[in-house]
Amino acid sequence: MTISDQELLKLQMECTVFFENNPYAYETAKGLSKKLGRGVEPLQIVLNRLAAISILEKRGEGNMAIYSYKTPYTQSEVEIH
């Protein structure tokens, strides 16, 4: 059964929230699948999408690839001239 785009997007958001809540987590798709209770295959797609748009950092390839949160650029003290 193929997973719909909508379900993938939902999963993508769930993964984003997971990594935002756990900025120091280093996870493989399989490891995350156990934590979130989701299938490895759709997770793989979603994690690669998130890596492609620079929300996650990917180390390694294939099943052993490790994903971690890439903190966005943050500047809290920009002076207004």
Place this chain on the structure above:
Amino acid sequence: MIEKSWAMDVKKTVEEIQHTYAEFTNLSILIVDSEGRPLVKPSAYHPFFKKLVEADGDTRERFWQEVRHYAGLTRPALCDLWLPGVKFIIAPFQSPARDAVYYVLAGVLIQSGTKDLLEEEVAGSGLYDEGRKLLYDLVLEAEELSDEEAEVWREKIGKLAETAERILRSAYRETYVRDRIADLRGILSTARKERISVGDTFEQFMALSSAADVMGYAQKIAPGEYRIAQVAGEGASGLQDAEFREGEGFLGQAALSDNPMQWTDIQRDPRAFFLKQRGVGEFYGLRCFPVRVGGEQLGILFIVSKKKVQTDALLREFEDTLIVLVGEYIASGTIEARMERQIQRLRPLMEVTRFMISAQNTQRIMFMLVDMSLSLVWNPSSAIIVHESSNGQKVQIVSRGIANDFAEQYARDVAKRVLRESPNSHSVGFELSQTEEGQLMIEYPIVYAGKTRGVLAVSLGSEQEAEECREVLLALATMGSIILQSVHDQQQLGLQNERFLRLMYASAKLGEDDQGKKKDLSLRLLDEYARYGGITTEESVLLQRATMLSLLNDTAKRELSEAFAEELAVLKEHQAMLDTEGQTGTFSFSRYTQILRTVLYFAELDEETASRLHLTGVSPELFNHFRKFMAVRHTVQSEVVLSDGHTAAFNPAEAEERGIDAIVKEFGLSKREKEVLELVVRASSNKDIAAKLFISEHTVKNHLTNIFNKMSVSDRAQAIARVFNRGIG
């Protein structure tokens, strides 16, 4: 096909008229199509054509060959057939579909004074039997006519041809439209049940139309750029996915117009090259229809006619209406697909709301807004959120995919353009803007507490992409605004409650001099312990509020119970912990309660150092860590007093940092050894250090051995002492 669909009464009408004319002119009349086939039964008044129709095939063919010699006639004419002097009137008229010529044939007319001669000629001619007999009978039965009479009959038969053309044409139109409407009804009925593909609608339209050989739809993919998304027709597959720009070729010119356009006789026109070279080949005409929704052009429908076809104006209009309907169908499909894509994104967005609501922190919400906006657009590249700081003097930025200096420059631009110049514009819409680098940004204001507080901006590839993403991003920005409003409200309420609590605490201290001093000391200890790194700022702030509450009477506490429920729960648990004092057994208390108990215990002591080695219910690690903090604090304060002669603000964290820097320099510690030492000084166990630095415990031990050797100390206690000595030295 057309003849089959004629209604019987139409045939009868034509037959009646034919019969009337035959009776009036005393001629035999036959109406035939372009192949010589009778359209209606020949008139029975004069037997010639009746006999001809019933005659053998050869005779009929021979007669028809004679008629064919006159193909190309455009007006009724008196023509010699079979023999000179045997005359027929041949009156051509347009077929109902205007694709052939039909004829009214009427005869025989014999010029006055020639009948005898003709009788002899026919009798002596070498015609085959049946033909000769027919012709002979014809001549015998024919009346001689003067030239004037023959001219009158020619005109009359011409009128008959015109009348027959009008009747057949009208019937054809009626039948054509009725059949097409029936087809259309069938198509619509199917479409109501299931959406038909655009390709299928093209096939169906081409089956209905006589002038559509290739049909296609060019979709707008970017401003000024089109791609052929769907095409049908023989040899047209090469057009699939072909791209063109506005102004390029016929299609490009049609893209510039808001109205349908048509070109004919364009075989040699260079603008036809685009279609020709992709398999369409030579063609005669092209019709283009814009497909629009509101003011937005979605694409162009085009129809290629390979050859010239005479089409009735009314039917042409009917076809054009059908094409517009096909265009509407495509437009509705596009809008439906667009809506579906937006809904697909809106639904997961609703799920995200739950997580965002739980993130009661402005920066976390900003992270989410940036990350979610990148997930929600089709081709994400960068996103930034600019949010004004609480005092309104600075702005905060969170961004992805944007160079840092550009992000800051953009933030200043937003601050000037949106936050300063139009802070009270409560627009919930979006704005497209282009950066100096040519990047297209779609911007949404973050509006709450009656003012524009920030902007969420996402970079997009094209205006079309902006069109498709705008609603879902608007939903995200609106959701972000609402959640930020909630955080803002809670912060405001928290500040008010905090001010009220401080007032009540100050008032309570007046009557509790000794207790007041001890509580003040507790507050200072909590603040310093946070800066030392023993607890987080949030923990320190909550415990300071709990400490202030502990000085208030029960009535005051009840008044504040709603605003400080968490702090009062800690106090309640703290009381329970005190009640277990001296009892044996296993007790489990929250970290907050354990810290509060420890801090209040030390603040109660007359001595600066605790005599007890543990407190019931407090973990030994926490207790020892705090005791060490107190020891260091005491040492530093004493040193400061001695050296400066007045009480300076003590900062153990700074002392620790200075000490480590000095040790690193003095003993040549590596970067990793420095990191290990920093954690040792903060009372981390080997296991904690291994976890924090992502190394094994074994490696931690190796690093520690090296550090101790370099510093010439034997254990971590000595190492810590040396760090603080250097820090305050």
